[in-house]
Structures are given as structure tokens and as C-alpha cells.
Amino acid sequence: MRHIYGTNLMEQSGDIHLLMTQLGHTSTTTAALYTxxxxxxxKKAAKKLGERRTNYL
Known part of the structure; x- marks a missing residue:
């Protein structure tokens, strides 16, 4: 549950310092495990391919 929370928080906020505070980490190296x-x-590549396909049709 903790890892899911940390991963989702990073995906939604992109703020490693917020993640560190929420999970009680003192090192960005530890917090980076959730990125x-x-x-x-x-995700970005799939989105671009989808846009190309839409524009092509």
C-alpha cells in the first residue's frame, strides 16, 4: 500500500520533496525509488502515436 501511494503521489504531483515529506524519507535517492x-x-510516446493516428485519419 505504501509503494502504491508513493508511486501515485509522484505520478500526480511530480514533486519529490512532497513525496519525501509524506513518506518520511531523508534522502532523494530513497524517494527516487517511487519514480x-x-x-x-x-506514456508520452503512446500519446504522440495516438495524436498522429487521429491526425492521419
Whole structure:
């Protein structure tokens, strides 16, 4: 549950300092475990492909 909360908080806010406060972390390295830059890249790529497809049709 904690990891899900942390991951969702990072996705929604993008604020690592808020995440650190909420979860009681003292290190950004620990808090960074809740970020997933690859997932964000995949979402952006899928969105661009969807826009291209819509514009093509």
C-alpha cells in the first residue's frame, strides 16, 4: 500500500520533496525509488502515436 501511494503521489504531483515529506524519507535517492521515468516516456510516446493516428485519419 505504501509503494502504491508513493508511486501515485509522484505520478500526480511530480514533486519529490512532497513525496519525501509524506513518506518520511531523508534522502532523494530513497524517494527516487517511487519514480519511473521509463513509464513516463512510454506514456508520452503512446500519446504522440495516438495524436498522429487521429491526425492521419
Amino acid at each position: 519511473n521515468p521509463e513509464q513516463e516516456k512510454a
